[in-house]
Amino acid sequence: MKKNIVLKIFCFIMICCFSFLFISCGYETPLEGEEGSELGGQTEEMENLYGVKVLYRPLNYDYDVGSGAEPGQKNDYYGIYAFQILSYLYNIYGIPDTDYSILKNIFKIQNTPSSGWSDKTFPEGEQDTRTLTFNYNYLPYLYDSIRYKVDIFGKVVGQIKDKEVVSSSDFTEYDLVGVDTNTAWEWSFRYDSTSYPSFMSSSSTKVEFNNHIYVKNFNETLLKDYYSNGKEYNDVYLGTQTAKDTENYSDFVKTLEYVIYCYALDLEPNAVFVTSSSGTIPYTVQINGYNSVDEALQARKDLFKKAGAFVGLSTRQINQISNWVKTNVIGLGSNITNDNLTYCDKLYEVLNASNEVIGYEPLEDYSTTSTFDMGRAYDKAVDEIIKYVCRYATIGKEEGGDLTVENRFLASEVIEYAGTTFYASSDAFFPKYDPSAPLSTKIRPLEYQSAILMPRGERNINGIVIALKYDADLDGTDPDEGFNTEKYIDIKAELNYYNVSKNKLYTIASAQTRVYDGSFVFGSSQSEYIEDGKYSNVPPNHGMLELSGFEKNSELVADGLLVNDDSVHLGVYDTSILPTDLAERNYILFPFVSKSPLTLLGTTDVRKYYKLLEPTADDDLEENQTYIAGRFNEEMAAGKCDYLEIVYKVLKDKNNLAKNYNFYTGIISTEALSLDYEP
Secondary structure, three states, X not given: OHHHHHHHHHHHHHHHHHHOHHHHOOOOOOOOOOOOOEOOOOOHHHHOEEEXXXXXXXXXXXXXXXXXXXXXXXXXXXXXXXXXXXXXXXXHHHOOOOOOHHHHHXXXXXXXXXXXXXXXXXXXXXXXXXXXXXXXXXHHHHOOOOOXXXXXXXXXXXXXXXXXXXXXXXXXXXXXXXXXXXXXXXXXXXXXXXXXXXXHHHOOOEEEEOOEEEEEOOOHHHHHHHHHOOOHHHHHHHOOOOOOOHHHOOHHHHHHHHHHHHHHOOOOOOOEEEEEOOOOOOEEEEEOOOOOHHHHHHHHHHHHHHHOOEEOOOHHHHHHHHHHHHHHHHOEOOOEOOOEEEEEEEEEEEEOOOOOXXXXXXXXXXOOEEEEEOOOOHHHHHHHHHHHHHHHXXXXXXXXXXXXXXXXXXXXXXXXXXXXOOEOOOHHHOOOOOOOOOOOOOOOOEEEEEEEEEEOOOEEEOEEEEEXXXXXXXXXXXXXXXXXXXXXXXXXEEEEEEEOOOOEXXXXXXXXXXXXXXXXOOHHHHHHHHHOOOOOOOOOOOOEEEEEOHHHOXXXXXXXXXXXXXXXXXXXXXXXXXOOHHHHHOOOEOOOEOOOOEXXXXXXXXXXXXXXXXXXXXXXXXOOEEOXXXXXXXXXXXXXXXXXXXXXXXXXEOOOOOOOOOEEEEEEXXXXXXXXXXX
16 A cells, blocks of 8 residues: 555656756756846746745844834834823823813713813714713712722711710811722832822821721812822832833833733733832732743743734734733722712711710711712723723824724735745755855745745646645754654645635635654655655655645635636736735746845835734634734735635644744645545
8 A cells, every 4th residue: 555655646746847847957056146047947837837925924023113113213012002001090090180181082971060171072973982981070089099999978967976976066067088998909009198199198187997098078179289290109100101211111011011912922921919018119019930020021022022923912912901901900800899989968977985086987867878880980991991092002104194003913024936936846945944045946944824826827726735844943854864753833724715706715725734843755755764664653645735625615616616616717916916026037037036025014015915814713723722824915916816825824832932833835736636545
């Protein structure tokens, strides 16, 4: 049986050899400096193919320049995003600005008082999206929610002692506000109030009782003025007044930035512990596994430079950040709830034996208590804030305004392989790669995401067979050494077909395979290794993946796009679609691989040519697996030409993102081979 398989593969290789004669026998590869040498041989395959356009994740991507910064300048958009999230939380629940402009900009306000403020006027249709409401009447009591919660207010009308009213007839009534000191946010802090104002700083008369602080004649105006005249409280929570002052971010801001980097990498953040203290050190932050917040943040930034796949954030990741903030910054669901405010119309001072006030309580049968929605609404507010402040984390510009962090795009590059340079039939097509001196006639190891055929003439295709090779250490491979099955990558490959007449994209085939570290040995040369057992530890057809069976695609059948019952038709490719430097040479002059990649940036339209792909429920991945890939944006080919595209999804271990995920690939054949046999 093995001999029959070898013979079958050998016959195919002989066909390939004739097709690839121009490479192996027909000409001598030009030297690196030999500009203008023609691609030799002029085989039928070459005459009918401009080449292959590939998208890949580059070895190095400048996320600063990629996101719109000038060369040499930084754009710390994840840091700015973190700062703005905490800044808006602070300016609503910490010390609101005096005119509540932030609330007006984000939320629809209800129950506007008769004096003091007027509601925001929303453009037509916008108000319907503002689902959160705040009650102006209770907004002053949101002050300092970071450190405690106002949960009671009312009017004190007398005094009681031993449950009996003892106040005189000339007792002066006053308003009372009480805060629960056991309901601080998870990210809270404490101070000597002589240096840093607290909620209670506007009153010289206060009583502490039963984990509460009660303040007599709470002066809202004085409190506003006190806070607005100083910046110490703000600087402690945020570290600076300015979002772009990244060097002076507080540990709170840097910790949230660390969390954002984690979710951008599909990682769960390590546990964060915040300890409130007093005096000159208001709080400390510890991230589990790190000596400091700076160390944790730098480690995630370094990993992102190696393993990051895109600029910006997905909706899923933004939701993850929102949920993390609710649980870890605020503590929603533990000691913080979207609770009510209690009002009592007749409260009494509780006196001890020395006639000192030790607390407050209503007197039964004489007092009425009511509950009101305080308007904290943390659950909705955090969602709205995190969506709203995306606009301040810009990742580029386009006509009409800025790209913001939710307008993400792939951190990828595009090159082209001329003629049949992307075709492969042996390990010689996949040499050891030297990044400092890449060969201009050979296939490179990259984290490939997309490969598009660019035919010069019309053709029918009933399948495509691709070669895959993995060199785990990028130090070259030797066929005599066999395979190391301890080192491998898993790849899902899909074949997309865009039909210009239907203006429709079809996924017409898909398959998944595991590629082990070792050479790509194919055809007649494989027999000796099979016979001596060197390849007995890998599956049949290792390194080969067939994408065919178009006749099984119900959409193709329904739309009448099958030719000869099993093929699809490709017209001439329109080379005006995102051309590289090879187009200037008509794809037949040396070099045969692009020297100047096209980079997807926040400042050019190149990014619009590819769509970002990420896992869905249909992928059925293992628990720790993920991928980020890209496919061509079919809208860019509308009205121009058909195309056939291979999409590569490299499945990554979330716990091992630093692993080498680059691989070699090439096209073996554009005809189905039926490789689904067993030895």
